[in-house]
Amino acid sequence: MKTPNERLAFWLARSGVSRKELARLVQAKARAWSQPNVSPDATRIRCWLQGETPRTPIPDILAGVFSDHFGFRVTTYDLGLGDGSSADAALTYNPSFAATVEVVADLGRADVDRRKFLAAAPFAAVAGVGPSRDWLLSTLDQEAEPEPGARVRLEDVSAVKNMFTSFQRMDIFQGGGSGRLLLADYMNQHVYPLLRRSHDDVVYRALNEAAAEQTYLLGWMAYDNGEHAIAQRYLIQSLRLAQESKNAALGAHVLAGMADQATLLGDPAEGRRLAQSGRHGLARANSPACLADLWCLEARALAQLGDKRAAAHAVVQSERAYARVGTVEEADWAEFIDPAYLHGEHANAFRDMEDPKSAEEHARKSIDHARKQERARRGAMSQAALAVSHLQRKDLDSAYAAGIRTLRLSRQVKSSRAVEAVQDLTKRMEPFGNHRLVADFAEQARELTAAA
CATH class of the missing domain: 1.25.40 (Serine Threonine Protein Phosphatase 5, Tetratricopeptide repeat)
Incomplete structure (x- = not known):
């Protein structure tokens, strides 16, 4: 015997909407999401309330209907319908802007709630093929504007863009692990709800640009913190929002x-x-x-x-x-x-080309700029590149000195990339055997990894 869905019943009662009206709203939302085959009636709604699980993508459509009604995000999880298709849906570059808004809002909510299904989601190889193609075709074709709807002001958009600067600096100077959940909560509470409201063309573009910037930053912060499946999903949805901004x-x-x-x-x-x-x-x-x-x-x-x-x-x-x-x-x-970033990445390229002279040259330039800006993460990664250039010349003493500087800077930020640079350096020192410098560095690297 099925167990009645008390959560769905709660939200339906709170809305004051009848079963017949809910069926009509689900049909309308399904059409907006390019799902014309979804057409429930009042009897089907009653079955869902009695515990029948609606087929995909109906749970997500129901969440979208209730979110529109209340003006804040209601998820499939809230409705007693599981976690929906948020993890998989976020890998899709959806042609429907309305569906995109619901997907990215669900992703942000799940991220803040730290739900297990998202943490366990895999990084999908070549998932960027379709999104990058669709974005490029749209950009070159300059397709028509979507229809504007109810009003958001440019002042609202300016407030969002001002917050971007603060969060970006938090990432640059403290690492991606330090502020992402705070940013995700801000997006869920203040930014994604604006996307559901109406705007004139100028505001529509500006708002999507601001939302795309911040969604990208969420992805980048997750990436820097080693949460690659989450990062990938944020980046794909950011690309879709960027398309709307033109x-x-x-x-x-x-x-x-x-x-x-x-x-x-x-x-x-x-x-x-x-x-x-x-x-x-x-x-x-x-x-x-x-x-x-x-x-x-x-x-x-x-x-x-x-x-x-x-x-x-x-x-x-x-x-x-x-x-x-x-x-x-x-x-x-x-x-x-800037030079700190570009020289650091060029150093890594020459490191991989096994050109230690060029790698050292670029690493030192990056380190100098990063030191002046007090950017510990960039400094750590470039010190690691410098250390590898020394190892490629068989200069263990210089590599150890640069490695210790890498460790010191890595302790100042919450960044898995900095920790991974230390771990990579540890492996590259192993061919030098049981040398005391190798052993000492490995021990300090283990302490850093354990703390991280």
């Missing part, structure tokens, strides 16, 4: 983040393809900083693929693009694309 540079920036993640997780071919898609998308925009980043990430991918000549060429192209920074006004999200 900001090609912002979409290319999101693809840069996706490229970085793919290469880091062992798929440099996918990383290169995503970076190239971003560069093609910039045909309709002018952002030298973003272009420099995309070339930089392509260089990283090519270096791992073993194409040293193409990787060195990409580094040169990155430097040429960055030389034009300052000739146009760049967005706030491009603030981190």
Whole structure:
């Protein structure tokens, strides 16, 4: 015998909506989400209340209906219908903007609640193929605006953009693990609800741009904290929101983040393809900083693929693009694309090309800039690259000194990437055997890993 769904009954009673009216609202929401085959009646609603589980995607549609009614997010979890399809849906680049809003809001809520289904979700290899293609086609085609609806003011958007600056600086100086859940809660409470309201064309674009920026930052923070499945889902939804903003540079920036993640997780071919898609998308925009980043990430991918000549060429192209920074006004999200970052990533590319001289040159430039800015995470990662360049020259003493500086800086931030750089350095020291410096560094690295 089925157990009545008391949660669904609670929300239905609270809404004051009849079963017949709920059926009509579900049908209307299904049509808006391009799901024309969903057409329940009052009898079907009664079956759900009695404990029957509706088929996918009806739980998510019901959550969308109740969210619209109350003006705040009600999830499938709240309705007694499980966690819905949030984890899988967030990997989809949905043509429906309304569906996208519900998916990203569900993702944010699940992230804040730290629900197990999301933590256990896998990183999906090549999941960026469809989204990057769809974004690029949309950017080049410049498709029509969606219909505007009820009002959000530009002042509301300005408040959101001002918050972005604060959270971005938190990430840059403290690491992605320090503020992401706070940002996710802010997005759930203040930003994603705005997307459900109506706007004129100018506000619509600006709001989606701000939402895309902050959703990207959520993904980047998760990425920096080693939560790659969550990061991937935020980045894909950020790309979809960027499409609505018509900001090609912002979409290319999101693809840069996706490229970085793919290469880091062992798929440099996918990383290169995503970076190239971003560069093609910039045909309709002018952002030298973003272009420099995309070339930089392509260089990283090519270096791992073993194409040293193409990787060195990409580094040169990155430097040429960055030389034009300052000739146009760049967005706030491009603030981190600076000499500390670019030289650090170039150092890693040359490290992978086994060119220790060039790696050391770029690492030292990055370290110098990072020190002046008091950016511990970037400093740690570039010190690690410097240490590896010394190891490639068989200079253990210098590598150990740089490694100790890596450890000191890594302790100042909450960043899995900094910890991973330390772990990588530990492995690279192993060929030197039982040397006392190797043993000492390994012991300090274990302490850092345990603390993290």
